[in-house]
Amino acid sequence: MSRTHGHDLSRDTIAAVATPPGVGGVGVVRLSGPSAAACALRVFQPSAAGFSGFYPRYMHHGRILAPSVDAPDARIVDEVLAVHFPAPNSFTGEDVVEIHGHGGPLVVAEVLRSVLSAGNDLDVREARPGEFSKRAFLNGKMDLVQAEAVAEAVAADSPAGLALAQTRLAGGLGHRVADLRDKLEALRIQLCIAVDFPDEDVECLPPDALTRDVCELIDSLQALAGVASRRRVWEEGGLVVLAGRVNAGKSSLLNAIAGSNRAIVTDRAGTTRDYLEERLLLDGLPVTLVDTAGLRADGELLTGELDPIEAEGVSRSRSLAARADLLVLVLDGARQEPLAEPERELLAHLDASGVLIALNKVDTWARYESTTPRSPLSRLADTLQSLGLGSLEIIPLSAAQGVGVDDLTRAIRRRLAGGDTPPRPGELAPNLRQARAMHRAAEELDGLLQDLDAGIPYDVLGVRLETASHALAEITGAIASHDVLNAIFDSFCIGK
Numbered sequence: 001m002s003r004t005h006g007h008d009l010s011r012d013t014i015a016a017v018a019t020p021p022g023v024g025g026v027g028v029v030r031l032s033g034p035s036a037a038a039c040a041l042r043v044f045q046p047s048a049a050g051f052s053g054f055y056p057r058y059m060h061h062g063r064i065l066a067p068s069v070d071a072p073d074a075r076i077v078d079e080v081l082a083v084h085f086p087a088p089n090s091f092t093g094e095d096v097v098e099i100h101g102h103g104g105p106l107v108v109a110e111v112l113r114s115v116l117s118a119g120n121d122l123d124v125r126e127a128r129p130g131e132f133s134k135r136a137f138l139n140g141k142m143d144l145v146q147a148e149a150v151a152e153a154v155a156a157d158s159p160a161g162l163a164l165a166q167t168r169l170a171g172g173l174g175h176r177v178a179d180l181r182d183k184l185e186a187l188r189i190q191l192c193i194a195v196d197f198p199d200e201d202v203e204c205l206p207p208d209a210l211t212r213d214v215c216e217l218i219d220s221l222q223a224l225a226g227v228a229s230r231r232r233v234w235e236e237g238g239l240v241v242l243a244g245r246v247n248a249g250k251s252s253l254l255n256a257i258a259g260s261n262r263a264i265v266t267d268r269a270g271t272t273r274d275y276l277e278e279r280l281l282l283d284g285l286p287v288t289l290v291d292t293a294g295l296r297a298d299g300e301l302l303t304g305e306l307d308p309i310e311a312e313g314v315s316r317s318r319s320l321a322a323r324a325d326l327l328v329l330v331l332d333g334a335r336q337e338p339l340a341e342p343e344r345e346l347l348a349h350l351d352a353s354g355v356l357i358a359l360n361k362v363d364t365w366a367r368y369e370s371t372t373p374r375s376p377l378s379r380l381a382d383t384l385q386s387l388g389l390g391s392l393e394i395i396p397l398s399a400a401q402g403v404g405v406d407d408l409t410r411a412i413r414r415r416l417a418g419g420d421t422p423p424r425p426g427e428l429a430p431n432l433r434q435a436r437a438m439h440r441a442a443e444e445l446d447g448l449l450q451d452l453d454a455g456i457p458y459d460v461l462g463v464r465l466e467t468a469s470h471a472l473a474e475i476t477g478a479i480a481s482h483d484v485l486n487a488i489f490d491s492f493c494i495g496k
Helices: 036-043 105-118 131-138 144-155 159-169 172-196 207-236 250-258 298-302 308-323 341-348 362-368 376-386 405-417 432-453 458-476 482-489
Strands: 013-017 024-032 044-046 060-066 075-085 096-103 124-126 238-243 276-282 285-291 326-332 355-360 393-396
Touching (some): 036 044, 036 060, 036 075, 105 124, 144 159, 144 432, 159 285, 207 285, 207 405, 238 308, 276 405
Parallel strands (some): 238 326
16 A cells, blocks of 8 residues: 655655675665666666566676666676566565676776666666665555664664564564554544434443453553563663773773773773773673773862873763663772772762672782781672662672673673563564654553543543554554654665
8 A cells, every 4th residue: 555645755766775885795786766677778788689678576697888888988887687676566666676786885886876877867866865665665565663674674783683673574563553553443433423423322332341442452552662661672782881990900891791802901090091882792682882981089080180181081981871771880809999989979970770890800819818807899898888889789700811701791681681581583572663652642541541530521532542543653654744754764774
């Protein structure tokens, strides 16, 4: 079913490179629109004798020539395979031609340039971000949930995120939302009957039945939307910030967790001036691990003792710590008092539930065995207890020796995932936009129940149902404004 009503679906033809930037085995240039085949034929020279045009869904071998096949000064751009997908049996629902050539960035750029030049009088232009998927949506080839899932599958950086995107792409979530919307519309029809034919001998929906049906819908919407918050970390990942004093071993810990020499490690204080990011998977859970500049006490910042670059790095570190999903406070276990003023000041401004303590340099503890009866671990635990932070989890480790690092990564994964297991195959999990629309629908239905208890007439209650139905329609794109569509498809990559 086409969704072009109310939306501008140009009759021009679009073209773009459909493969990622960089060097690869194959590079693809895609055209979509009424002039796709005509434009491609202007630059495609077939190798087979007797070629009379593209045969649908068949790979034709040949060469791309510029500026055109018929030009006396034509030059070879690339040796390619070209395939034509006639409308409506294509990704976009329009005539589509794909030109598969060699994957060098200059090669595919030259092929695209040749296509655009040859199609200048055929209204062929370069595609905007997400325009192929937008045309697929507007032509009824997929709903809005599936269109978003295309971009989400492309951007997925974990097996769990890809599985969730593929489930949405398969259409299961869209069908579930459509089913809930159908139930809302059925209720609205029954309310309309009660309002329009009050004296007729027709079955009307009694208040108790309306309450029961609306409560079931609210439960379904809240359960579905609740999956989004639980699954967000599996799809988007968690931000884990390593914070601590200079020379506490944050950079060594980053390298130990990432398994590479990503950060420079020296004995000199203040080596890390800015922050370093490392994207990695912890047993399937995507995590952005950030190594920050060493903490300094407020007094050091106010007195101007630090050079401007390090001071800016410390400021950025505190900002990152405030937005982290989990803060790993790295303490120097080689010190007599690991928890000093900079760390105490940081903890005073953070929610302890989002903090994990890594007590580093346990390999140095042997030096204290003959001089103090209590280990650094027990002294730290007592100090935290005196500060009202006794619930903080402490992981003893040695980043330099690799001791306890696995314990820390397991703790990070456990804290971020909150005990949730990876998504099950086929599990329906909306993204943030879709979950927000579900919450709006549920809130509207909750308002309906309050109005019903207050004796509000059925015709007014029908407005509540209509608003809730509209919110669900925005999820699948059955009703969608230009602003909503542009916000979604503009975030896509060009060529998709």
